[in-house]
Amino acid sequence: MDYEVLSHTAETGIKAYGRDLNQAFSNAAKATFWLLTDPNLITPTREIEISLQSSNVRELLVDWLNELLFYFETEGLVFSQFDVRISGASLKASAKGEEFKADKHPIKTQIKATTYHNLEVWSNGQASVQVYFDV
Amino acid sequence: MQTKKIGDYTYELAQGAAEGMRVPGIIYADEPLIKKAQDEGVLTQVANVATLPGIVKASFAMPDIHLGYGFAVGGVAAFDAKDGVISPGGVGFDINCGVRLLKTNLEAASVKEKIPALMHELSRSIPKGVGGKGRLRLSESELAEAVVNGVSWAVKKGYGGADDIEHCEEEGTLEGANPEKVSNRAFQRGANQLGTLGAGNHFVEVQEVDRIFNDAAAEAFGLFEGQLVVMIHSGSRGFGHQVASDYLKSMGQVPAKYGFDLPDRQLAAAPVASPEGKAYYAAMVCAMNYAWLNRHIITHFTRLSFEYVFRKSISALDLDLLYDVAHNGAKLEKHEVGGQVRELSVHRKGATRSFGPQMEGLPKTYKDIGQPVFIPGDMGRASFVLVGCEESETQAFSSTAHGAGRLLSRKGAKKIVSGVELKARLEANGITVVAGHIPSLAEEAPEAYKDVQEVVDIAEGAGLSLKVAKLHPLGVLKG
Numbered sequence: 001m002d003y004e005v006l007s008h009t010a011e012t013g014i015k016a017y018g019r020d021l022n023q024a025f026s027n028a029a030k031a032t033f034w035l036l037t038d039p040n041l042i043t044p045t046r047e048i049e050i051s052l053q054s055s056n057v058r059e060l061l062v063d064w065l066n067e068l069l070f071y072f073e074t075e076g077l078v079f080s081q082f083d084v085r086i087s088g089a090s091l092k093a094s095a096k097g098e099e100f101k102a103d104k105h106p107i108k109t110q111i112k113a114t115t116y117h118n119l120e121v122w123s124n125g126q127a128s129v130q131v132y133f134d135v
Numbered sequence: 136m137q138t139k140k141i142g143d144y145t146y147e148l149a150q151g152a153a154e155g156m157r158v159p160g161i162i163y164a165d166e167p168l169i170k171k172a173q174d175e176g177v178l179t180q181v182a183n184v185a186t187l188p189g190i191v192k193a194s195f196a197m198p199d200i201h202l203g204y205g206f207a208v209g210g211v212a213a214f215d216a217k218d219g220v221i222s223p224g225g226v227g228f229d230i231n232c233g234v235r236l237l238k239t240n241l242e243a244a245s246v247k248e249k250i251p252a253l254m255h256e257l258s259r260s261i262p263k264g265v266g267g268k269g270r271l272r273l274s275e276s277e278l279a280e281a282v283v284n285g286v287s288w289a290v291k292k293g294y295g296g297a298d299d300i301e302h303c304e305e306e307g308t309l310e311g312a313n314p315e316k317v318s319n320r321a322f323q324r325g326a327n328q329l330g331t332l333g334a335g336n337h338f339v340e341v342q343e344v345d346r347i348f349n350d351a352a353a354e355a356f357g358l359f360e361g362q363l364v365v366m367i368h369s370g371s372r373g374f375g376h377q378v379a380s381d382y383l384k385s386m387g388q389v390p391a392k393y394g395f396d397l398p399d400r401q402l403a404a405a406p407v408a409s410p411e412g413k414a415y416y417a418a419m420v421c422a423m424n425y426a427w428l429n430r431h432i433i434t435h436f437t438r439l440s441f442e443y444v445f446r447k448s449i450s451a452l453d454l455d456l457l458y459d460v461a462h463n464g465a466k467l468e469k470h471e472v473g474g475q476v477r478e479l480s481v482h483r484k485g486a487t488r489s490f491g492p493q494m495e496g497l498p499k500t501y502k503d504i505g506q507p508v509f510i511p512g513d514m515g516r517a518s519f520v521l522v523g524c525e526e527s528e529t530q531a532f533s534s535t536a537h538g539a540g541r542l543l544s545r546k547g548a549k550k551i552v553s554g555v556e557l558k559a560r561l562e563a564n565g566i567t568v569v570a571g572h573i574p575s576l577a578e579e580a581p582e583a584y585k586d587v588q589e590v591v592d593i594a595e596g597a598g599l600s601l602k603v604a605k606l607h608p609l610g611v612l613k614g
């Protein structure tokens with residue numbers, strides 16, 4: 001399983017898994033766009049590069065997902081493929097996707113922001129991350 | 136966590152219930168509600184807020200309390216302006232999410248057949264949903280000017296009139312805005328979203344006044360049974376979300392700098408009087424003003440839709456603003472505490488200011504009766520108009536509830552009903568529904584929410600606010 005959606009009353013969150021943090025962060029991004037729309041409908045024709053530096057790896061997870069949501073809201077881009085390389089509390093990544101089209105990409109959930117609520121990053125052999133969104 | 140019943144609708148969470156609590160928690164609830172709060176774990180959030188420096192009296196929770204992020208939704212906390220804190224987590228992401236009510240002189244019964252056409256026209260003229268772009272295109276410098284001057288900026292540009300300023304909390308412009316404290320990212324997100332509804336629980340509803348409970352207040356507010364009114368619920372859109380995210384991030388290390396610990400990272404806070412606290416306040420005020428402007432511009436297009444559908448002018452339809460309330464914010468207010476008037480940073484997260492008669496800051500038309508409060512319910516049942524009362528000031532710094540509060544998760548709601556079924560059911564009950572995305576409509580199904588009637592009954596029983604009118608939906612526009 002790459003990711004699962006965590007849902008409780010007013011909360012919506014995701015838990016993503018991977019063989020390492022790179023893959024878990026990549027799956028967390030996939031889960032985020034799964035919440036937003038149907039990733040199967042996103043044709044990866046455009047690629048952007050992202051470079052982030054945070055104070056620790058937990059904050060990095062919030063910054064990473066907020067960065068992608070910022071691209072969605074300001075540049076109108078939706079993504080389905082991610083390549084993430086994490087080193088300490090910094091990240092370099094590429095994200096592939098295309099321009100959002102309302103008739104092609106039905107929106108499932110509006111995500112206002114990524115929160116620090118019950119934020120978890122586990123890395124011990126396998127890796128997993130957990131994050132909640134304000135929707 | 137155990138609570139003690141200390142009044143008919145008041146429960147206390149003792150100061151010793153969790154480590155570090157500086158004041159007790161006070162929850163306004165009835166038996167089933169307090170049990171639900173206990174089961175949900177939301178009392179931990181009430182206790183966490185009670186640990187923040189400079190908190191005065193208690194960490195309060197309104198009758199629509201439910202689990203939130205950092206603060207509980209329905210949380211009210213006031214911090215001393217000299218030695219207390221201000222918390223972006225205590226305001227939340229949708230800064231100045233709020234509700235307004237527009238009146239008309241129309242009898243709902245005589246215009247019912249025009250509601251579908253009206254909803255269609257509203258849907259055409261008010262951008263909604265994710266990615267909805269506003270009709271106003273502002274440069275960054277224009278937007279900076281707009282968020283400093285709030286609703287009065289829009290009135291000068293020809294949107295609405297002076298009455299819209301008078302009948303808005305803070306007259307639609309909170310002082311202390313500094314756009315230099317707002318990131319470029321917030322301006323980028325906000326530039327094309329002014330006058331847009333957004334998605335989620337935001338809506339424009341055409342409603343009928345079903346029942347009047349308080350004749351004097353209804354008369355002062357200009358409400359009568361059978362009247363057609365319009366309720367608008369939206370916030371500061373991406374502009375506010377970005378301000379919140381920016382300051383939550385930058386305040387990560389601030390508590391350590393000022394020597395206090397946080398039980399939850401999401402409660403990020405800074406002393407009100409510190410450079411970090413002042414910077415957040417100045418940026419938050421910009422977002423508060425953005426939200427009032429946003430609802431004001433939506434109002435403008437709502438009025439144009441009415442003109443078009445009813446073939447009458449705005450003034451012939453008396454499309455006046457009754458009032459506009461914020462339900463997410465941190466405002467500097469003066470309140471009496473222990474016989475002393477103190478300046479406090481009053482955080483309301485999913486809670487509404489509820490000033491009783493004669494409170495400073497009320498429009499003169501409502502000075503003798505108290506402040507109007509709007510409590511939206513779900514799209515199938517009802518919403519309420521309340522009024523602030525004198526007793527409210529002795530409770531939670533003149534605050535009351537803000538909505539029905541969720542009962543089911545969004546996922547849970549979708550398991551019970553589909554968007555298509557829900558739309559058909561509502562339409563069979565005479566409610567026209569227009570939504571940006573029909574499957575998502577199910578997330579906002581009536582059964583996903585508590586009955587708002589219970590919330591307003593507790594609010595009245597606890598002396599937070601009094602019932603004035605019950606409204607029922609005739610047309611719903613969702614993002």
